[in-house]
Amino acid sequence: MKQYLLSIYQPDDTPPPDNLDEIMRDLYALNDEIRAAGAWVFAAGLHAPSTATVLHAKGDDVLVTDGPYVESKEHIGGFTVIQAADLDEALDWGKRMAAVLTLPIEVRPVADH
Template sequence: MKQYLLSIYQPDDTDPPDNLAEIMHDLETLNDEMRAAGAWVFAAGLHAPSSATVLRADGSDVLVTDGPYAEGKEHIGGFTVIRADDLDQALEWGRRLARVVTLPIEVRPLQDG
């Protein structure tokens, strides 16, 4: 089975939705369904982009800067790694995740290692 990254994109500088407890409950239910199906590998939420540190190689030196790599109107707020037989199956899990979190989901295959 291939592995896929389901990235959750959320807008910058927005307050949590009023129904966050319901969303988190539904997310845990979906994660349990993925576990039961053998699809769930792991998932995590991320701190705000302002907590990021960016490292850039510059010749023999590495520059260290605060903040996200790219400024934008949205950021990756969390992710799930799943196992799926093919892209269609990964997209179905991504659709279900999008309905639960009500945010855009990017589905991307991981390179075989």
């Protein structure tokens, strides 16, 4: 089976929704379904982009920059890695996640090693 990254796009500087407890309950239930289906690989939430450190190689030096590399109005707030038979199956899980979180989900195949 191929692996897919489901990236959760979260708006910057937006307070959590009033129904965050309900959303998280539904997300945990979806994660349990993904596990039960044998598609679960790994998932994690991320701290705010302000906690990021970017390392950029410049010749023999490495430039260290605080914060996100890209200026944007949204950031990756978390991700899930799943196994799926094909893109259609991965998109089905991504659609369900988008419905639960009410946030955009990017589905991208993980490159084969």
